[in-house]
Amino acid sequence: MVEQVEVSRRASSIEYAIRDVVVPAIELEKQGHKIIRLNIGDPLAYDGLPTPKHMIDGYKEALERQDNGYGPSYGLDELRNAISLSESSKGWACSQKDVYVTHGVTEALQIIFAAFLQENDTVLAPGPHYPPYMAYPQMYGAKTIEYRLDSLDNWKIDLDDIRLKMNDSVKLLVLINPNNPTGNIATKSEIEGLISIAQEWPNCTIIADEIYDGLDFNNSFVSVASLSKKVPVISLNGVSKVYFAPGWRIGYMAWHDPENRLTLVRDGVERILRSRLCxxxxxxxxxxxxxxxxxxxxxxxxxxxxxxxxxxxxRIEEIDGISCESPSGAFYLFVRLTNPEHYKNDKKWVLDLLHKEHVLVVHGSGFSPEFGSGHFRMVCLPPISVLEEAFFRIERFLSS
Ligand SMILES: Cc1ncc(COP(=O)(O)O)c(C=O)c1O
Structure with missing residues (x-):
């Protein structure tokens, strides 16, 4: 047998539940089964939610003009300016130089973690959360700790839990708003509470992942940066969700640093940005x-x-064995498995559903072992006829 080259612990401990469950689904597809995929937050995977034509034209025209060269490392000036105007319209003074364009929010996260985190530092992230907030910090010797979102009260932020978990090692306090996977939107007073806790810790920067901000059904979204007078806030956003073009891989970070605390770390971020070209x-x-x-x-x-x-x-309300807090934004439902047997092992439930009924959802523990287990996440994006069939199968599975 050939001796295998070692894989680093950094890489082998990465998990990304949303795509990991696709592996058994592909196996079933190879055997000729048709899978209803409700696992991935990609509107383009379903009918009726296309990328707007004027955006496609803008992209195409750039290609035809031969604008296919390397661009500036921090992003095209016109785009940085347009983003700064868009951020300023949310209630804080964002200038063009505060904006850095990245290869999606995902790259922005990697760069931020690389620049902020040292051995034994902590990222305090909501539980449940989008998986890279847990997967990436460990690459830099840091760890992610979760603060509690209340599963029985619309996933509200538990500010007491944040207070309890704050200490000098917390370099980044994360708010995902609207949240993936719960779809909850934080109220102004919750955000003010979170900022006032962060204000007591001079090493702490807030990461405000607002990538679903335009998908707030009650127009209740408030930007974190707009409420912070002292604490640094890095807002993350991009083209993937609200502009319906996730495959373009364009995102940004917008830095709000009212007391100029981040000069050194910003220099680090700029160095990384230059080294990865554009x-x-x-x-x-x-x-x-x-x-x-x-x-x-x-x-x-x-x-x-x-x-x-x-x-x-x-449909969830009509089916025995599942329940859901009503989301006020984004396009996910984080569904509770009310039967204690299912609650205890959500991953097994998800895989059984896949094998028996060919419906693919994601286990809640993949978004937070502590606060997400006992749930599954599904997207609400497919046409109603597809959702109808999916719920018919889920109901049949639950009653079998
Ligand atoms: C909260 C959150 N942030 C970031 C991303 C990824 O963003 P991007 O496509 O810009 O890398 C996602 C994708 O699902 C997400 O849910």
Missing amino acids: ASTPAQYGYLEGLQNSHEWLKSHRKLTEKRMNYCLK
């Missing part, structure tokens, strides 16, 4: 069109998303 040039032109053009189209995308979401909520 984000995709033509895709940045596509995003620029999206920011500068009318946003009227978003109304119908939101309406359709909300209609599909409401259909899912209605």
Whole structure:
């Protein structure tokens, strides 16, 4: 037998539940089964929610102009300016130099973690959360600790739990708002509470992942940066969710540092950005069109998303064995398995559902072993006819 080259612990401990469950699904597809995939937060995987045409034209025109070269490392000036205007419209003074364009929010996260974290530092993230907040910090010798979102009270932030878990090692305090996987939107007073706790710890920066901000069904979204007078806030956003173009891989970080505490770490971030060259040039032109053009189209995308979401909520209410706190934004449902046997082993439940009924959802423990287990996450994006069939199968599975 050939001796295998060692894999690093950094790489072998990475888990990404959303795509890990696809492996057995592909096996079943190879055997000829058709799987209803409700696992991935990609609107383009379903009908009716396309990338707007003017954005595609902007991208295409850049390609045709031969704007296919390397761009500036921090992003195209026009795009940085348009992003700064968009952030300023949310209630804080963002200038062009505060914006760095990245290869999706995911790259922004990797760069932020690389620049902020040292051995034994802590990232305090909501539980449940989008998985890279747990997967990446350990690459830098740091760890992620979760603060509790209340599963029985609409996933509200447990500020006492944050207070309890704050200490000098916490370099980054994360708020995902609207949240993936719960769809909950933090209220102004919850955000103010979180900022006032962070304010007691001078080493702490807030990461505000606001990538679903335009998908707030009650128009209740408030930007974290707009409320912070002292604590540094890095807002994350991009083209993937609200502009319906996740495959373009364009995101950004916008730095709000009212007391200039982050000069050194910002220098580190800029060094990393220069060393990784730039984000995709033509895709940045596509995003620029999206920011500068009318946003009227978003109304119908939101309406359709909300209609599909409401259909899912209605069906969940009708089915014994599952329940769900009603999300106020994004496009996920984080569904509770009310039978104690299922609650105890959500991954087994998800895999059994896949094998028996060919419906793919993601186990809640993949979003938080502590606060997410006993749930599964599904997207509400497919057309209602597909959702209808999915719930029919889920109901049959639960009653079998
Ligand atoms: C909260 C959150 N942040 C970031 C991302 C990834 O963003 P991007 O596609 O810009 O890398 C996702 C994707 O699902 C997400 O849910």
